Amino acid sequence: MSGGFKDNGMRWGLGLTGRGAALLVVAAVALAVAPFVADRYLLSVLTTVLWFAYVGQAWNVMMGFSGLLSLGHALYVGLGAYVSAALFVHYGIGPWAGLVPAVLVAVAAGCIIGFLGFRFGVKGVHFALLTIAFAEVARVGFDHITWLGGSGGFFLPVEAGASDPLNLRGSPTLFYYVVLALVLGALALSRVLLHSRLGYQWLAVREEPDAAEASGVDLFHARMTAVAVSSALTALGGVFQAFYFNNLFPEQAFSMGRSIEIILPAIVGGIGTLVGPILGAFILTPLGEALTFVIETGGLDLPGLKQLFYGLALVVIVVFRPEGVWPWLARRLGLVRQPGEGA
Numbered sequence: 001m002s003g004g005f006k007d008n009g010m011r012w013g014l015g016l017t018g019r020g021a022a023l024l025v026v027a028a029v030a031l032a033v034a035p036f037v038a039d040r041y042l043l044s045v046l047t048t049v050l051w052f053a054y055v056g057q058a059w060n061v062m063m064g065f066s067g068l069l070s071l072g073h074a075l076y077v078g079l080g081a082y083v084s085a086a087l088f089v090h091y092g093i094g095p096w097a098g099l100v101p102a103v104l105v106a107v108a109a110g111c112i113i114g115f116l117g118f119r120f121g122v123k124g125v126h127f128a129l130l131t132i133a134f135a136e137v138a139r140v141g142f143d144h145i146t147w148l149g150g151s152g153g154f155f156l157p158v159e160a161g162a163s164d165p166l167n168l169r170g171s172p173t174l175f176y177y178v179v180l181a182l183v184l185g186a187l188a189l190s191r192v193l194l195h196s197r198l199g200y201q202w203l204a205v206r207e208e209p210d211a212a213e214a215s216g217v218d219l220f221h222a223r224m225t226a227v228a229v230s231s232a233l234t235a236l237g238g239v240f241q242a243f244y245f246n247n248l249f250p251e252q253a254f255s256m257g258r259s260i261e262i263i264l265p266a267i268v269g270g271i272g273t274l275v276g277p278i279l280g281a282f283i284l285t286p287l288g289e290a291l292t293f294v295i296e297t298g299g300l301d302l303p304g305l306k307q308l309f310y311g312l313a314l315v316v317i318v319v320f321r322p323e324g325v326w327p328w329l330a331r332r333l334g335l336v337r338q339p340g341e342g343a
Helices: 018-037 040-066 074-091 095-119 124-142 172-195 197-207 209-214 219-245 256-269 276-297 305-320 325-333
Strands: none
Touching (some): 018 325, 040 172, 040 219, 074 095, 074 219, 095 219, 256 276, 276 325
16 A cells, blocks of 8 residues: 555545534534624635635545645636626626536546546646646636626626625525535545545545456546535635625636645645535644734734644644645544444
């Protein structure tokens, strides 16, 4: 087995103990009632946390479940956001209908990247560079598409139907519950996938691709499916982002920094786990928001400090908890059954 995933593999996302199940229920209930007790600022922070938990889980499908390193996942966020926003602004198509073509465009882009990578034997860090290249090409290209605002930004109208939930127009509470549903849906879908035949193929491909191929696993199909699922889920996050912020800028939507922010929750929480990306988002995002608040209230001019903080957090995790926080926490608190334990 490959050493990089052996200790923090999929087993950490499976088989919760009674204590673990109870804690999960308590957390879900707390998140469900949060809008009734949280002020507007806290609710916006929680919405941001859940968004990063969701897209972190989407990225985890590629890297954590099937071992495909992507450092350009902002591509799928940007495509999902721009396609749905363009359909809404130019043709009056709401986000619920627009998410279908948004997802299809993102999946098509992912499949192109996957086809080029897998057919030509691009692996590991070279595949990661390929994903970065496509995201950068999209960033530069969208800078020059005036139909989508170009570098000046693409803005969604908010006056018409300002309280229409079908157009994702409503109070912050509406957006909070939408992203909470995305997180829970991604969590449930990931668990189903891990228990499926495809999930076991991903595990085999991730750990020992040569052995998996020798045993009859179609490496190309398994990897392409992982890319398609991950890009589709990430595009949904892009649709949400477009209608939550009501503005899009290529420099932000497709930036390398956004891709790094997407992958950090899974790395901090535990790559290849189900709970890890969620836990990682609840660790990193509030700390990042607190740092931003301190900088702004102190009137400090420290550009890049937030990125430095994320870098230091990553170093700490790699050095002291290389498998992520969730596997360590799960062992210490007895939240999951260990291998060999009964149901």
